[in-house]
Amino acid sequence: MPSDESLPRMIGESACFLEMQEHVSQVAPLNKPVLIVGERGTGKELIASRLHYLSARWQNNFLKINCAALSDALLEAQLFGHEAGAFTGATGQRKGLFERADGGTLFLDELANTAMPVQEKILRVIEYGEFERLGGNQTLKVDVRLVAATNEDLPALGRAGKFREDLIDRLAFDVVTLPPLRVRKEDILVLAEHFAISMVKEMGEDFFAGFSEAVQRQLLGYSWPGNIRELKNVIERAVYQHPNKTVTRLVFNPFESPYRPALSPVREMAESTAPAGSAEALPTPCAPAPADRSAEWDGQALDFRQHIQDYETDLLRKALEHCQFNQRKTATHLNLSYHQLRGYLRKYDLLS
Numbered sequence: 001m002p003s004d005e006s007l008p009r010m011i012g013e014s015a016c017f018l019e020m021q022e023h024v025s026q027v028a029p030l031n032k033p034v035l036i037v038g039e040r041g042t043g044k045e046l047i048a049s050r051l052h053y054l055s056a057r058w059q060n061n062f063l064k065i066n067c068a069a070l071s072d073a074l075l076e077a078q079l080f081g082h083e084a085g086a087f088t089g090a091t092g093q094r095k096g097l098f099e100r101a102d103g104g105t106l107f108l109d110e111l112a113n114t115a116m117p118v119q120e121k122i123l124r125v126i127e128y129g130e131f132e133r134l135g136g137n138q139t140l141k142v143d144v145r146l147v148a149a150t151n152e153d154l155p156a157l158g159r160a161g162k163f164r165e166d167l168i169d170r171l172a173f174d175v176v177t178l179p180p181l182r183v184r185k186e187d188i189l190v191l192a193e194h195f196a197i198s199m200v201k202e203m204g205e206d207f208f209a210g211f212s213e214a215v216q217r218q219l220l221g222y223s224w225p226g227n228i229r230e231l232k233n234v235i236e237r238a239v240y241q242h243p244n245k246t247v248t249r250l251v252f253n254p255f256e257s258p259y260r261p262a263l264s265p266v267r268e269m270a271e272s273t274a275p276a277g278s279a280e281a282l283p284t285p286c287a288p289a290p291a292d293r294s295a296e297w298d299g300q301a302l303d304f305r306q307h308i309q310d311y312e313t314d315l316l317r318k319a320l321e322h323c324q325f326n327q328r329k330t331a332t333h334l335n336l337s338y339h340q341l342r343g344y345l346r347k348y349d350l351l352s
């Protein structure tokens with residue numbers, strides 16, 4: 001078994017998180033591909049490494065590549081390697097990630113935008129463990145376990161002809177879907193404290209003085225579109241701004257300032273067409289004023305899930321109305337991607 005340091009620690013106590021962890025432990029020992037699906041910042045990369053370190057392959061290589069960060073040609077060369085002279089600049093032979101991960105695990109992050117020819121080659125490796133280096137004609141055989149991650153709706157991309165459905169079928173031997181933080185309310189304060197204590201240590205201080213009650217309510221009331229990564233940033237910033245003191249204020253958007261420069265017309269146009277959820281397009285977080293919300297609750301027993309659903313439905317209706325029922329604008333206004341918004345509208349039967 002790997003040491004505790006190599007097995008990434010994941011914090012959480014909520015039922016859906018524990019269920020997901022159980023699922024990961026169950027599928028980890030198998031030699032089959034796994035697809036990890038989840039919104040940004042939900043912990044997909046951590047899950048991929050858990051899958052590796054909980055498998056019999058843990059002593060071998062765990063290699064990762066972000067498929068969205070490279071051009072098609074470069075991605076292909078990185079994955080499959082190349083022979084000398086395969087393309088301009090390929091002076092020597094180079095092993096690709098499939099070769100280097102032989103006996104281990106290869107994590108293909110952000111797989112959804114991969115070009116069709118690369119998808120075809122990946123499928124062949126999954127099916128037969130076979131490929132050739134670019135510019136080579138020798139067929140190489142490897143034993144690599146594939147783990148892929150996406151925050152896109154792969155089946156929908158498959159139906160639209162943008163992703164090979166046979167590859168989806170093979171990758172989706174098992175699909176682990178990560179719950180977003182907003183449905184893991186029980187985990188928010190636990191994670192917040194964990195990140196705060198780590199930050200305190202990093203700053204060389206001895207103890208963490210805690211969060212004020214108002215801040216705790218604010219943490220619980222916010223929708224966390226950037227999930228755990230966003231929570232981590234907000235907490236680290238808060239701890240750093242309150243050295244040795246109880247945290248009494250959170251800054252969700254560090255760019256917020258009365259002196260924030262206005263957008264140039266060109267940038268404004270670019271932002272209005274940028275995909276919702278991209279960092280550049282982030283509007284002011286649409287967190288409810290948490291103190292107000294808690295004031296609405298008189299302490300009576302309530303059905304937590306129903307309450308949240310009613311709250312979300314109400315918020316969606318108001319946002320749609322505010323944006324004159326333009327769904328793209330509504331998505332941006334709520335700091336959701338268009339697909340996430342559509343998912344909510346479908347869930348609450350609000351699609352017109």
Ligand SMILES: Nc1ncnc2c1ncn2[C@@H]1O[C@H](COP(=O)(O)OP(=O)(O)OP(=O)(O)O)[C@@H](O)[C@H]1O
Pocket residue numbers: 009010011012038039040041042043044045046047151191228229232
């Ligand atoms: N359960 C958890 N406990 C502690 N830290 C976590 C947990 N889940 C995620 N994190 C932390 O949150 C951050 C984001 O996690 P990770 O990079 O795995 O998410 P991701 O889903 O791959 O994000 P992206 O979609 O942006 O690639 C990392 O700093 C990670 O260490």
Ligand SMILES: [Mg+2]
Pocket residue numbers: 044045109
């Ligand atoms: Mg990631």
